[in-house]
Amino acid sequence: MLKIRVNSAPTSVQPLxxxxxxxxxxxxxxxxxxxxxxKASAGALDIAAIVxxxxxxxxxxxxxxxxxxxxxxxxxxCMVALSEDEALLSRLFQYRFSNGRGLKGxxxxxxxxxxxxxxxxxxxxxVKLSSEVLAVRGRIYPGTSANVVLEATLxxxxxxxxxxxxxxxxxxxxxxxxxxxxxxxxxxxxxAIAEADLITLGPGSLFTSVIPNLLVDGVAAAIARSPALKAxxxxxxxxxxxxxxxxxxxxxxxxxxxxxxSRRGLIDVCVVNTRAIGGPALDRYQRQAARPxxxxxxxxxxxxxxxxxxxLVRASAVQPKAKIRHDPTVLGAVVLELAQxxxxxxxx
Numbered sequence: 001m002l003k004i005r006v007n008s009a010p011t012s013v014q015p016l017x018x019x020x021x022x023x024x025x026x027x028x029x030x031x032x033x034x035x036x037x038x039k040a041s042a043g044a045l046d047i048a049a050i051v052x053x054x055x056x057x058x059x060x061x062x063x064x065x066x067x068x069x070x071x072x073x074x075x076x077x078c079m080v081a082l083s084e085d086e087a088l089l090s091r092l093f094q095y096r097f098s099n100g101r102g103l104k105g106x107x108x109x110x111x112x113x114x115x116x117x118x119x120x121x122x123x124x125x126x127v128k129l130s131s132e133v134l135a136v137r138g139r140i141y142p143g144t145s146a147n148v149v150l151e152a153t154l155x156x157x158x159x160x161x162x163x164x165x166x167x168x169x170x171x172x173x174x175x176x177x178x179x180x181x182x183x184x185x186x187x188x189x190x191x192a193i194a195e196a197d198l199i200t201l202g203p204g205s206l207f208t209s210v211i212p213n214l215l216v217d218g219v220a221a222a223i224a225r226s227p228a229l230k231a232x233x234x235x236x237x238x239x240x241x242x243x244x245x246x247x248x249x250x251x252x253x254x255x256x257x258x259x260x261x262s263r264r265g266l267i268d269v270c271v272v273n274t275r276a277i278g279g280p281a282l283d284r285y286q287r288q289a290a291r292p293x294x295x296x297x298x299x300x301x302x303x304x305x306x307x308x309x310x311x312l313v314r315a316s317a318v319q320p321k322a323k324i325r326h327d328p329t330v331l332g333a334v335v336l337e338l339a340q341x342x343x344x345x346x347x348x
Contacts, residue, residue: 013066017192017195017198019049020047020199021050022050024204024209026233027051027074028074031333034336037336046138048139050141050142051192054150056162058073059096068115068147069113070117076107076110084134093112094108123145124142124188139192140249144183144184149181150162150178150208152166154172154174155172155174166207170193170240170244183216189219193222196226197229198229200335202235203233203331206239206254212256227345229339229345230267230268232252234272234273234295238291239290247295248300249300252270252303269338270307271308272301280319312326313325314326
């Protein structure tokens with residue numbers, strides 16, 4: 001297993017370029033950790049996020065149906081995670097209306113992004129301008145500008161459509177697809193991938209947050225071609241139905257399987273947690289059929305992946321009612337170290 005050395009800030013003269021791909025709480029957690037080092041390094045860290053846009057539940061789903069826009073929720077969370085100051089303005093973007101006809105359940109940031117989309121006529125441009133309002137430290141790209149829907153094929157051959165229905169299913173997922181298929185990526189996202197020192201996938205829901213980005217036309221191939229180091233950040237816990245009983249190698253196999261001919265060169269390193277997870281919080285998860293993801297080192301090695309281990313669990317996760325999550329500061333430090341290694345590899 002690889003050793004990790006944590007540095008407080010990048011040491012390269014040119015900014016280290018990190019591209020993080022995913023969605024949900026996992027991606028925003030990583031970005032929040034990276035922002036700390038971006039602020040400390042005075043421009044020596046360049047962050048780009050490529051975010052899944054398949055959410056069809058909650059406020060995002062309602063806005064998607066009512067206004068024919070891409071779902072803004074995951075994008076909003078990433079903008080807040082990278083914002084210069086997570087005080088008043090960021091809290092405003094996260095503010096959720098608790099009542100009001102038509103407003104209840106919506107967040108201000110989702111409504112803001114929806115309005116900006118209608119003003120500019122382009123969701124990607126709306127994200128860019130909204131990021132300027134929040135003084136975001138980095139660039140955020142939707143995975144695609146197409147209005148796509150997730151479709152899952154289950155182990156019994158049944159197909160279900162929509163991210164919400166898929167995430168609630170308790171049947172094993174065999175395959176995920178986008179409808180319409182092969183949507184186009186944003187040019188800026190492909191450019192960021194080509195120029196990166198490090199590309200990360202995850203953490204986040206495997207089939208509904210991470211893999212959908214690989215199904216966008218040309219993205220998996222661009223990752224495989226990139227000279228960057230590529231790392232998959234393995235989830236701490238399995239998700240009932242979606243990844244029940246999945247070991248780390250099962251997660252990796254699903255990623256590679258959806259990359260098709262681009263599977264070679266897609267992942268170099270798997271980042272795993274080495275801290276034992278226990279206590280009342282774990283008991284609560286296990287009652288919902290969620291368990292810590294096992295790191296099966298031999299299988300990962302046979303698949304050609306190196307393994308980097310670190311104590312990644314947020315300290316508060318041991319509290320009885322806490323959610324078991326990655327520690328953003330530690331995760332950010334691990335990713336920063338990998339980016340430095342990626343820069344060195346590009347020079348060799």
